Amino acid sequence: MKNAAKHALRLLTLGLAFSATSGHLSTAAAQQPVEIQFWTWYLSPKFDPYIKTTIAAFEKANPGIKVKWFDKQATMVQDFIASVNMGGAPDVVNLNIDETAKAAQNGFLRPVDGLTAPATLRTTFYPQTLRNFTIGGKVYGYPWYGSLNEGVLLYNPDLLKKAGVSAPRNMTEMLNMVKAVKDKTGAYAWVPALKDPGGASFLGYFFSDGLPIYNAGGQAAFNSPAHIALLQRYVDLFKGGYLPEDALRKEAFQLATELYAQNKVAMIVGGPQALNRIKDSNPSLYAKTVVTTAPLGKANVQTGTSMGMVIPTASKHPAEAAKLAAFFTNNANQMEFAKIVPIVPTTAAAQNDAYFKKVSTDPIAKATSLVGASGRFINPGFKVPGNSDDLYKNFSDNIEAAMLGKKTAAQALNDTVSYWNANMKK
Numbered sequence: 039m040k041n042a043a044k045h046a047l048r049l050l051t052l053g054l055a056f057s058a059t060s061g062h063l064s065t066a067a068a069q070q071p072v073e074i075q076f077w078t079w080y081l082s083p084k085f086d087p088y089i090k091t092t093i094a095a096f097e098k099a100n101p102g103i104k105v106k107w108f109d110k111q112a113t114m115v116q117d118f119i120a121s122v123n124m125g126g127a128p129d130v131v132n133l134n135i136d137e138t139a140k141a142a143q144n145g146f147l148r149p150v151d152g153l154t155a156p157a158t159l160r161t162t163f164y165p166q167t168l169r170n171f172t173i174g175g176k177v178y179g180y181p182w183y184g185s186l187n188e189g190v191l192l193y194n195p196d197l198l199k200k201a202g203v204s205a206p207r208n209m210t211e212m213l214n215m216v217k218a219v220k221d222k223t224g225a226y227a228w229v230p231a232l233k234d235p236g237g238a239s240f241l242g243y244f245f246s247d248g249l250p251i252y253n254a255g256g257q258a259a260f261n262s263p264a265h266i267a268l269l270q271r272y273v274d275l276f277k278g279g280y281l282p283e284d285a286l287r288k289e290a291f292q293l294a295t296e297l298y299a300q301n302k303v304a305m306i307v308g309g310p311q312a313l314n315r316i317k318d319s320n321p322s323l324y325a326k327t328v329v330t331t332a333p334l335g336k337a338n339v340q341t342g343t344s345m346g347m348v349i350p351t352a353s354k355h356p357a358e359a360a361k362l363a364a365f366f367t368n369n370a371n372q373m374e375f376a377k378i379v380p381i382v383p384t385t386a387a388a389q390n391d392a393y394f395k396k397v398s399t400d401p402i403a404k405a406t407s408l409v410g411a412s413g414r415f416i417n418p419g420f421k422v423p424g425n426s427d428d429l430y431k432n433f434s435d436n437i438e439a440a441m442l443g444k445k446t447a448a449q450a451l452n453d454t455v456s457y458w459n460a461n462m463k464k
Contacts, residue, residue: 180347191306329405372388
């Protein structure tokens with residue numbers, strides 16, 4: 039009997055020891071940090087220090103979360119779609135407004151207003167920047183760094199003086215001086231966005247002139263006589279050799295920055311980011327570059343875009359992902375980013391930041407002060423259509439056909455409007 043009791047006690051002791059060990063292991067497992075995967079778009083290696091420092095600050099404030107960062111570039115969208123199709127996905131993804139809309143429409147994203155209180159989102163971001171990521175009444179992205187399409191005007195004062203013109207105050211003046219600049223200096227006046235890849239950039243010129251993209255019924259309506267006349271203006275300049283041929287093959291901002299640094303373009307209309315490149319490639323030209331307000335179209339509006347941070351439906355850690363997205367996009371961290379590169383913060387508090395009120399003759403500092411507090415203007419100008427990849431390609435192909443004389447301006451726009459209205463998903 040005693041032996042039986044000893045045996046039972048031994049078993050009980052072993053059982054208690056096993057239970058204690060199991061409990062310890064369970065507690066240890068529970069304390070293991072959650073690892074979330076974070077994808078950005080074209081930010082490495084230039085901004086590695088900022089991203090890594092911000093991640094480190096987040097992990098310190100949230101010791102239960104570890105962040106694994108990947109920077110995607112040309113393959114970002116394809117990689118994201120592939121990850122979703124394979125049943126997995128990163129937890130936080132950096133997408134722009136267009137790609138966010140498409141991903142949300144395809145059911146790939148979680149509404150973030152179900153992860154962060156709507157009141158918090160409304161007090162953090164400008165109303166319009168939040169609307170940019172709102173699809174079907176739900177918010178699908180935390181607005182991040184932005185840019186303005188018109189932004190500022192940068193110009194080479196020597197070339198304008200040689201051409202006998204002053205800086206244009208609006209787009210009408212800009213178009214009127216294109217011939218004089220080229221004829222008298224050999225340089226192009228500026229590089230318009232005729233056919234930027236992945237978008238329908240010329241639509242922005244219609245919007246900035248107050249011309250509608252859609253009618254009241256939501257159908258494409260950019261083929262009125264006024265639309266045709268504006269396109270014809272650009273076609274005439276292109277055919278006359280007053281706009282660079284490469285504008286049909288290269289992204290306008292990249293081309294403008296490249297040619298400006300070579301004294302082959304007199305002006306750049308766009309974000310201050312161009313100045314960083316000019317400072318590196320042609321310091322003497324950078325030093326004399328004049329920065330002023332951008333020439334706007336007849337509607338007198340700025341347009342723009344922004345990046346956002348989204349949470350895929352397939353994320354296994356949406357609560358932790360939302361914390362990271364909210365942290366990166368808060369005002370303090372957007373302002374830190376703005377001090378490294380002249381982005382336009384999407385947070386409402388940025389408009390009152392002393393950093394944007396500094397007076398300086400340095401081109402980057404002046405450009406930053408002109409646009410940095412203008413995040414409320416970040417608005418693509420028109421709603422992204424359903425099936426946008428096909429529609430934008432059709433639009434851009436028709437713009438190219440008009441520029442090359444393969445179609446009249448009227449035929450190009452009529453053909454595009456017909457295609458859009460037959461293929462647009464509401």
